[in-house]
Amino acid sequence: MTSFGFGRELVERAEGAWIWTRDGRRILDVTGGVGVLNHGHNHPRILDARRRFAERGRMEVHKAFFSPYVAALSHNVAELLPGDLNISYFPNSGAEANEGAVKMAYKYHGGRRNTILRSDISFHGKTLGAGSLTGSAENSFRFPGLPGIVVYPYGDVGAVRAAIEAARTPDGCDVYAIMAEPFSASSMRSWSEPDLYELRRLCDANDIMLIFDEVYTGWGKTGSLFYFMRYPDLLPDILVYSKSLGGGKASISGYTAREPVFRKAYDRLSDVILHSTTYYGFGEETVTAIEAINVVVEDDYPARARQIERILRPGLENIHKRHPDVVGRVAGTGALWGCS
Numbered sequence: 001m002t003s004f005g006f007g008r009e010l011v012e013r014a015e016g017a018w019i020w021t022r023d024g025r026r027i028l029d030v031t032g033g034v035g036v037l038n039h040g041h042n043h044p045r046i047l048d049a050r051r052r053f054a055e056r057g058r059m060e061v062h063k064a065f066f067s068p069y070v071a072a073l074s075h076n077v078a079e080l081l082p083g084d085l086n087i088s089y090f091p092n093s094g095a096e097a098n099e100g101a102v103k104m105a106y107k108y109h110g111g112r113r114n115t116i117l118r119s120d121i122s123f124h125g126k127t128l129g130a131g132s133l134t135g136s137a138e139n140s141f142r143f144p145g146l147p148g149i150v151v152y153p154y155g156d157v158g159a160v161r162a163a164i165e166a167a168r169t170p171d172g173c174d175v176y177a178i179m180a181e182p183f184s185a186s187s188m189r190s191w192s193e194p195d196l197y198e199l200r201r202l203c204d205a206n207d208i209m210l211i212f213d214e215v216y217t218g219w220g221k222t223g224s225l226f227y228f229m230r231y232p233d234l235l236p237d238i239l240v241y242s243k244s245l246g247g248g249k250a251s252i253s254g255y256t257a258r259e260p261v262f263r264k265a266y267d268r269l270s271d272v273i274l275h276s277t278t279y280y281g282f283g284e285e286t287v288t289a290i291e292a293i294n295v296v297v298e299d300d301y302p303a304r305a306r307q308i309e310r311i312l313r314p315g316l317e318n319i320h321k322r323h324p325d326v327v328g329r330v331a332g333t334g335a336l337w338g339c340s
Contacts, residue, residue: 009021009022010022014029014041014042015040015041015042016040016041016042016043017029017030017040017041018041019041029041032221032335033243033248034216034243035185035215035216035217035221035243035244036243036244036246036248037244037248038219038220038221038243038244038247038248038292038296038301039244039247039248039292039295039296040248041248042248042249043247043248043295045291045294045295046247046248046249046288046291046292046295047249048291049287049288049290049291050249050250050284050287050288053283053284053287054284058283058284058287059283060282060283060284061279061280061281061282061283062281063276063280063281065281067280067281067283067286069281069283069286069287069290070090070280070281070286072286072290073088073090073254073286073289073290073293074087074088074090076290076293077254077256077293078256080225080293080297081226081229081239081256082229082233082235083233083235083258084235084258084259084260085235085236085239085256085257085258086256086258086259087256087257087258087259087261087262088254088255088256088257089254089255089256089275090252090253090254090280090285090286090289091252091253091254091277091280092251092252092253092277092279093125093242093251093253094124094125094130094213094215094216094240094241094242094243094253095124095125095126095127095130095131096125096127096253096277097215097240097241097242097253097254097255098124098125098129098130098133098179098211098213098215098240098255099125099127099129099130100255100275101211101238101240101255101257102116102129102130102133102146102177102179102211103275104209104238104255104257104261104262104265104266104275105176105177105209105211105237105238105261105265106176106177107265107266107271107274108176108209108261108264108265109176109207109209112171113173113174113175113176114147114148114174114176115148115149115150115167115174115175115176116133116146116148116149116150116175116176116177116178116179117149117150117151117152117160117163117164117175117177117178117179118133118134118135118149118150118151118152118178118179119135119151119152119153119154119155119179119180119181119184120135120151120152120153120154121135121136121154121184121186121187121189122134122135122136122154122179122181122184122186122213123135123136123138123181123185123186123216124179124213124215126138126139128143128144128145129145129146131143131145132144132145132146132149133145133146133149133179135151135154136186148174150163150166150167150175154181154184154187154189154191155189155190155191155192155195156195157195157198157199157202160178160199160202161202163175164202164206164208173206173207173208175206175208176208176209177208177209177210177211178199178203178208178209178210178211179211179213180199180210180211180212180213180236181212181213181214181217182196182212182214182217182227182228183214183217183222183227183333183336185216185217185336188331188332188333188336188337188338189331190227190333193231196228196231196234197231197234200234200235203237209237209238209261210236210237210238211236211237211238211239211240212226212228212236212238212239212240213240214226214227214228214239214240214241215240215241215242215243215253216243217336218241218242218243218244218245219241219243219244219245219292219293219296219301220296220300220301220302220304220305220334220335221244221301221305221334221335221336222302222305222333222334222335222336223302223305223306223309223333223334223335224302224334225296225302226239226241227333235258237257237258237261238255238256238257238258238261239255239256239257240253240254240255241253241254241255241256242254244292244296245289245292245293246285246288246289246292247288247289247291247292247295248292249288250284250285250288250289250292251285252282252285252286252288252289254289302334304335305334305335305336306334308334308335309332309333309334309335309337312332312335312337313330313332313337316330316332316337316339317330319339320339327339327340328340
């Protein structure tokens with residue numbers, strides 16, 4: 001922000017990948033809105049969906065009435081995700097979705113387990129709970145957070161295995177969840193395919209909830225709809241996503257659980273309000289997300305990301321080769337690339 005002076009600029013308007021400032025300059029925006037702008041600025045289909053909702057006077061928020069928009073969005077997400085990932089909840093932000101996912105994992109075990117594993121390189125949000133699960137310089141100040149957090153080196157399945165063994169008690173395994181980013185947008189690193197499968201096996205063997213955070217990487221950016229979906233039969237117990245789900249216009253996130261996980265955690269009348277939000281059923285955000293997903297699928301954003309990779313990878317590697325004193329490393333996948 002300070003290096004390029006953008007914090008001092010006033011933007012007049014934005015469309016697609018372009019921003020126009022008040023003084024008439026046109027800027028090519030390659031930031032992707034830090035993961036939000038898969039669709040670019042002010043995508044016409046997104047704007048039309050929101051306009052139709054408003055013009056027809058649709059009901060926005062009401063907890064006493066069933067929301068057909070939430071039902072439709074949940075159905076569409078379930079149709080796209082593999083396996084039995086089919087029960088969804090839609091809060092506002094990625095941090096809130098991660099909090100909900102961790103809460104479901106804890107509730108799945110009835111509060112009988114007290115340890116959660118997270119990576120040393122991670123970003124899960126800035127609330128007290130999600131922030132304490134984040135291994136990022138942005139959260140360098142140590143606020144109080146969740147108890148029982150154990151940190152493992154990113155992508156190191158051997159360290160995860162050791163952490164699980166160290167957390168054993170006379171009553172059995174004490175780990176209720178493992179947080180993992182299959183592809184880290186913070187560092188442009190990824191878990192290896194064998195280690196992701198081994199991570200899944202460890203969770204199955206110890207009845208641990210495996211949570212994949214794809215808040216940044218979801219909806220086509222990495223060349224597949226979600227990064228984990230490039231690997232056949234690999235499933236998290238809970239998948240977390242946000243950012244471009246809102247089409248660049250709405251603040252909405254989601255987490256989708258495997259049906260048996262949801263059923264064990266919450267599927268009884270006494271527990272239905274243990275997790276809720278004031279704005280649940282927020283119609284305009286939900287119809288925005290429905291249309292945003294439609295665009296991702298119909299315009300095949302994963303294929304577009306793979307095409308971007310065919311341009312970016314050799315171009316950035318050439319820059320690295322020509323300027324090794326300036327560029328130390330080039331890494332990425334799909335439309336997500338970085339230099340250091």
